[in-house]
Amino acid sequence: MPGRCAFCLAPTLDDRPWCRDCFETLPWNLAACPVCAEPQPVASQGRRCGTCLRRAPAFVRARVPLRYSEEVVWLVRRFKFRASPRAGMVLLALLEASLTEEARAWPQALVPVPLHASRARDRGFDQAEWLAKRLALRLRVPLHHGTRLRDTPSQRGLDRQQRRTNLRRGFSVVEPLPSRVVLLDDVMTTGATLEALALACLAAGAEEVEAWAIARTPLGGNMSQAW
Template identity: 40%
Template sequence: MPAPALARHLAALLPSQCALCHAWPAQRLCAGCRARFARPQARCATCACAVPEGVARCGACLRQPPPLDGCLAAVDYAYPWAGLLAQFKFQGDPSWAAPLARLMREAPGAAQAIAQADLVLPVPLAAQRLRQRGYNQSLQLARALGAGPRLQAGLLLRLHDTPAQSGLARTQRLRNLRAAFAPEPLAAPRFAGRRVLLVDDVMTTGATLHAAALALRAAGAGSVGALVLARTPPRHD
């Protein structure tokens, strides 16, 4: 086993410091930091952006309803979660999946959404990035959510690689993702009337999740929702 991988393996087995406050709680994110940095907040029911208390849907979703029936997020994509996600996503540390998935399960409505889903599908990663990274961070999170046999990683396919989406505007993301997803052909009948829950790490503009949802709806899914770890606050230009 390579030295970095061995170090990560040992770190997962041994008591560890909280990554944020450096206390020794024998877990990577202590209860105090979760309470401080992952406070529940009111979010739009269909895009998960923060909204005032008592508001069900944001103005953007009222004007143009998205193809998702619901969307849940645990935290905003900001300090400290952006840095921890970078370790998980880009620095080869899949051991972050379990503590980050715990945050997702603790989000209001998340446990119910997981329990009610017929199929739990991680958003597939582009093949080139999967080779570079060595794992799909969305699949790692989905496994750690505890969906059991309802987790079906191979049912949603990514048909072609797309340019890196980071930093792109929504219109460019949508253009890149046009026809990017499709159900596995032999499994397409399994979507008929099913309640599908998509799992991803970050929702920025929603373009990726919307493209996946449209493909699932075309295959006959009865409803499509999403659960993400972090939601990037929308820009107000």
């Protein structure tokens, strides 16, 4: 409803689609690895996670403001599986609200994580493309595209290494890219998909790649005891 919070229907905060209380209590991903954005215990805030210390990803950093839990799960599902434009606009606004001026000025191009053509036809909606079109206009940067070369099996239930194997050489980027490129997806799980696309972008001429998403799935189950 116009002028009402997307979460509780209370009056909104200024021109934002949320009220102050709901915004402040969202599951913000504050204590996260600065490289891959994996949620960390508060005591580890600002430190690289063990995985990134052992093997840094192809992208230089990830910016993922929220954890995929609580109200965020509800919002993402409405957007992804029901193609709700209201949910999409709220998610995009949350991502934008988290970006510093430095972050907004960094990218020279945006590349959404592509669906395979057959999956896009079945679903009838490409959530990353929808988000990237609007964000590229707001950041005033060009939108570039990659291609998913094969319709990989579902990533559900796979660990980080299995996901990397599943997606190996899974993307291609044909058009030349500028030096600084941002990849965009709605939810980041292990980072394997963004890693594979980052490698394709580097092969297409990018020198540095950042991974942006709206929410990050905590690895290893429930992180509630650590927060």
